Amino acid sequence: MQSQLSPTPASDDRTTEISQKLTWMREALQEAGASGLRLSGIDWFAWATAGGSNMVLLAADTGVAEVLVTLNGAWILTDEIEAQRLQDEEVPSSSDYQWAIAPWAKKADRESFVQKVTQGGKVISDIEGNLPRSLIDHKRMLLPSEIDRYRQVGKLASEAMTEVLTQASPDWTEVQLAGAGAAALWTRGLRPALTLAAGEVRLPKYRHTLPKQEKIGRMAMLVFCARGFGLYANLTRFIYFDQLSEQEATRHQQVREIEAIALDHCQTGTSLNQIYHTLKNAYEQQGYPTAIHEHHQGGTTGYLSREVVADPETSDRLYANMAMAWNPSLVGAKIEDTFLLHEDDRLENLTLDPHWKSIEVNGRQRPLPLEKF
Incomplete structure (x- = not known):
């Protein structure tokens, strides 16, 4: 029987997690000197509700409900269309969240409620982009319960x-x-935030290959950004319907070696721009001095497909319990999995399938292209 994403985890576990996060949110209020905190992004809502979803439109950044927190209260703000479903399926009834439900046609009612409970004071939010850095860090460094869901x-x-x-x-x-x-993601309870596919003709031309009505031919690449409980699993795989040419095999090997150097540098306290420059040097050593400019190289992940993309100026650092997905590439070759950084600097591959053929590179199992002929 095909395995599926389990029902949302036990409410007791989620209630404990939500309680911890409410503490952090109230600390953020005090730090910012604010009376209220609003979270309406799909990423932040999932974080604040321990895996719940406010999403209806798959491509939206914000959802049909939001979290409002003050020093003395916490609410889910939504309308009468969504409330019952969210109460039944997305937010545990045992949590400290109360409900503020407004008529769908009276959007002003929600704002009036916010003004009332915050007494017209300062309100910070993910949409305004004025959340304290401490709260953003809490979102990116995962709790044990979040890690269990991520696995x-x-x-x-x-x-x-x-x-x-x-x-x-x-x-x-x-x-x-x-x-x-x-379809394979949906049937497992995951949302396909991204499914890129490219075949023999288009794969050598483009890095971001939005699928077209083109036969894949002798080879294909498939890329997933799959979301479950608000968390993103990012991975890339290749298939060939005959034996790889020597040049193809060499490029895939080079990409694995480039990635391995970057993964070796993924340690607590390392900045993302250090990883970027490590990748830049690795490309140059393989004979591709301009490859670093041809595609972004990935970065940290979690409640966003990329929380932070590494570039030459990115000073954000890696810390324990952060997830990351690097995706170095050359023409016709790419590699990507989602890793979790542990306190001892061990990297756990969250998207490793033991049924996919792999090869050991610097002590890690890395995917090989599937040859099917």
């Missing part, structure tokens, strides 16, 4: 990837491949 998301996303590519055939179009990937 489940990563396992299911990697299994979906393996299922689809082992079933694929050269006469599939790119949109068929991407659609099969999305």
Whole structure:
């Protein structure tokens, strides 16, 4: 029987997690000298509700409900269309959240409620971009309960990837491949935030290959950004319907070696721009001095597909219990998995599927292109 994302975790576990996060949110209020804190982004709502979702439109940044926290209260703000479903399925009844439900046609009622409970004081929010850095760090450094959920998301996303590519055939179009990937994620309870697919013709031309009505031919790449409990599992795999050429095999090997150098530098306290420059040097050593400019290289992940993308100026640092996904690439070759950094600087691959053929690189199992012929 195909495994699926479990129902939202036990309410007692979520209630404990929410209680801790409410403490952090109230500390942020005091730090900012604010009377209220509002979180309406899909990423922040999932964080604040221990895995709940306020999403209806898949591509939206904000959802149909938001969190409001003051020093003395905490509410889920939503309308009468969404309230019952959210109460039944997304927010544990045992949590400290109360409900403020307004008529869907009277948006001003919500704002009046916010003004009332904050007494017209300063309100900080994710939308305004004025949350204290301390709260942002709490979102990015995962609690044990969040890590448990993340492991489940990563396992299911990697299994979906393996299922689809082992079933694929050269006469599939790119949109068929991407659609099969999305279906495999949905049936496991994951949301396909991104399914990129490219075949023989378009893969050498573009890094971000939005699927088209083009047959994939002798090779294909499939990319997932799969979201479950608000957390993103990011991974990339390749399939060839004949044996890799010597040049293709060499480029995939080079990408694995470039990634390995970056992963070796992923330690607590390391800045993302250090990783960027490490990757830049690794490309140059492999004979590709301009490759660093041809695609972003990834960065930290979690409640966003990329919390922070590494670039030459990014001073954000890696800390224990942060997740990351690097995606170095060359023409026709790319590698990507989602890793968790532990306190001892060990990296745990959250998207490793033991059923996918891999090779050990610097002590880590890394995916090989699937050869199917």
